[in-house]
Amino acid sequence: MKNLIRTYVDPMLEDRLxxxxxxxxxxxxxxxAELIQKGLESSHISQNDTANLIWLxxxxxxxxxxxxxxxxxxxxDAEKFAELKSQARHWAKQKSSSINNQAMEG
Structure with missing residues (x-):
């Protein structure tokens, strides 16, 4: 796991993690694993506005x-972690939608 962390995670982040x-x-x-998965997913996204919004x-x-x-x-605990992930996903969707709406209006 240490090698995997050092391969995909910035050393400054490693200590914080x-x-x-x-x-x-x-x-x-x-x-x-969560950070690596998101990083790998984002590295395969094409460079268009939709992809940029997904990355954001x-x-x-x-x-x-x-x-x-x-x-x-x-x-x-694991249950609270799942709840926090759900809250974070909901908040992120709202925030990116808000930014997208502002961009469309402007």
């Missing part, structure tokens, strides 16, 4: 999910 995993109770593997949504999703986990650092 370790601390986050330790403090939240979510495994480092789960957090890393994924960025919002990961940022909001990370923030929620940090704010809930008293401990996040």
């Amino acid at each position: 370790k601390l986050l995993a330790e403090s939240s109770g979510v495994s480092l593997s789960a957090l890393t 949504e994924e960025l919002f999703y990961l940022q909001f999910l990370t923030l929620q986990i940090v704010l809930n650092s008293s401990g996040v």
Whole structure:
């Protein structure tokens, strides 16, 4: 797992992920797998407006999910992690839709 993390995750993020995993109770593997999956998915997206919007949504999703986990650092079990992922996905969709609507109006 260490080699996989070092291959796909920035070294500065690696330390933060370790601390986050330790403090939240979510495994480092789960957090890393989520980041790697999103990174690999985004690297296969073509460069058009729709793809850029998808990438932006994924960025919002990961940022909001990370923030929620940090704010809930008293401990996040698997069920809570799934709930936080769902909240993050919903928030990211709303945010990217709002930005898309503003771009269409402007």
